[in-house]
Amino acid sequence: MNTPSIPEKVVAAATARGYWKSVFFRLMRDKVTVVCLLVLLAVVFMAIFAPLIAPYDPFKGSILKRLLPFGSEGFPLGTDELGRDMITRLIYGGRLSLVMGITPVIAALVIGAFLGIIAGFMGGHTNTAIMRTIDVFYAFPSVLLAVAISGALGAGIFNAMVALTVVFIPPIARVSESVTTQVRSLDFVEAARASGASSLTIIRVHILGNVLGPVFIYSTSLISVSMILASGLSFLGLGTKPPEAEWGLMLNTLRTAIYLNPWVAALPGTMIFIVSICFNMLADGLRSAMDVTQ
C-alpha cells in the first residue's frame, strides 16, 4: 500500500488521467493502428473535399481517352471504360462507399445494442422473445438476406442501406446480449441493486459503460463487411446506379475491361480492400487500447 519511493506528484500524475485519455495514449503507442487511422482519415478527408481535390469532373468522359493504362499523360492511374479519370472517380467513390459502409452499422448499433441490452438485462421470457426472433435472421446467409431485402424494397441507395441495417442488427444484438448477461451477473451490479438503484440507473451507470465498449469494437469490424456487401449490392445493380461513382459499382462496370486493362480494373477493389482492412485493424487496436485491465 505504501509507495515511499515514488513521489506523490508522480503517482497523482499517472493516475489523474481520465479513462478516455488513457485509451488515446495507448492507441497512439500502437504503430499499426495509428497508420490505419491515418489512412482512414486521409480517405475520409478526400471524400469530403472531393470537389476541391479531384482533378477532373467525375461524370465527364471522353471517347478518345477510354481505358488508358497507368502513367498516361494527365491520367496517372488511367481512365475507365467511358474515359473518365480514375483518380477522380476513386476520390468521389469514397463518398458513397464510406456512407454505405458506416451508416448501416451505426443504425444497426443503435437498434441492435438496445435490443441486446434489454434482452440480456431482463433475462427470462423477454430474453427468449427477443433473441429467438433474432435467431430467425440467422437462418439466412447475410449476403442472401441483403440481396433479398434490397430486391424486395427495390433498387436505390436508401433501400440498400435499410437492407444492410437489417442484416447487421442480429449479430450486434447477439454480442450485446451475451456481454450484458456476463456483466449483469457480476457482483457490482448486485451491489448497485442492493444500494436501491432502479434498473434504468443500473443500466445507465453500470451496464452501458461495460457493454458498449466491446459492442462498439465489434461494430467497427462490421464496417468493412458493410462496405463489401454494399459494393456487392451495387455490383448486382441493387445499390447505386451508374453514372454514380461508388467503388463496388466501378468494379462492376470495369469488369468487362479486366483482360484489356487489368490494373485499372483492379483499382476500386484495392480501395475496398485497403479501407476494410484499415477498419479491421483499427477495431483490433481499439480493443486492446480500451482494455482497462492492462
Add this chain to the structure above:
Amino acid sequence: MTGSAQGDKAPPYPPGARPILEVRELRKHFPLKTGMFGQGAGTVHAVDDISFSVMTGETLGIVGESGCGKSTTARLLMRLIDPDAGRVLLDGKGIAEPAPTGLEVRDARRQMQMVFQDSFASLNPRLTIEDSIAFGPIVHGLPTKQAKARARELLNKVGLAPERFAARYPHELSGGQRQRINIARALALEPRIVILDEAVSALDKSVEAQVLNLLLDLKKEFGLTYLFISHDLNVVRYMSDRVMVMYLGKVAEIGPVESIYGRTAHPYTTALLSAMPSMDPGKRTEAPPLVGDPPSPIDPPPGCRFRTRCPHAEEICGAGDPVLALAGEAHHVACLMMKAGSGHSKAPAA
C-alpha cells in the same frame, strides 16, 4: 452439555437489547430445470425454513460448508432474490410488506448493506473509486458534490488516502485495498446493518487481519450490527458475539460464541471444530474428521439432514426435522440428543 443452568457468561448483548433483524421461517428453493420444457427434476433446498434474530449492535457469525445456504441467506436478507416463504423483520417491520407494519425494500436496503467476497467483481471496472462509493448516495438523492465529499471522507475512514485513491480505477489496486473500497461503499448509505459475505476469505492472512481490525473499528465508530458470513472458524470466533452454524439450508446450532466453541452441542459443529487447524501441536485432534461430502441438497430425505454423516445417528433421527432445543443459555441446537424425551438413546431423560 446438559442444561440451561450452566450460563457462566452473560449474553453478549445487554438484557434489554432488542432484535434489529428477525428472520422467520425463511425459505428459498431453486427448481432444477432439465429437459427441453424444463420439466421438474427436483428442487434445491438452498434455505429451508430458517429462523433467527440479530440483536442491535452485535456480530452474528454464520458458518457452514460450501453450499449450506449462507450466501443465499445473505441475498435473501438483502432481497437480491425473493424468498419463497417467510418474513424478514427490520425493527419489527416486515420487509416488502405493506405499510404501516411493513417496510419498502428500498428503505430496508438503505439500512442494510452488503460486502461481497469477490473484491474485483464487486467494483465496476469503468468507474473510479470515488464514483463507485458515491453511487449509492447519489441514487438516494444526495447532490453529486456532497456524495463525492462523503466518498472521500469514507476513504479516509477505511485507511486509504483520498488524494491518492479517489481518482483511481479498481484494477490499479490490490485485493485488500479493493475490499476496503467495498466496505466504504457499503457504509456510504449510512446503514445500521452490514452483511459481510465471506468479505475477507479471498485475502491473504496478513491483509485479512488488517481488514478484520478495520471492521471492528468501524463497528465501534458507527455503531453497526454485523452479519459475518465465513467458512473460517477462527475468524468467526474472533469477530462474533454469537454464532449460527448452518448445514444444508438448516440452522444446526445457534448461540453465544463461547458456548458454541466451548460447549458444542451439535455433532456437526463438533466435527467442524475438530477439523479446525490448531496452532498448538498438543491440541491436535486425533479423532477422524468428518468423512464424505454433504448429501445433495436436491430433495433431501426427511429427518435430520446430518444423519447420513452423524456418528450418533439412530433410527429416530429419520422420523422428522429436529426442532431447535435449548442447550445452554441462549444456545439452541437442532439435535435430538439434546432434546429431553425425544426418543434418542443419548437424549436426557424427560
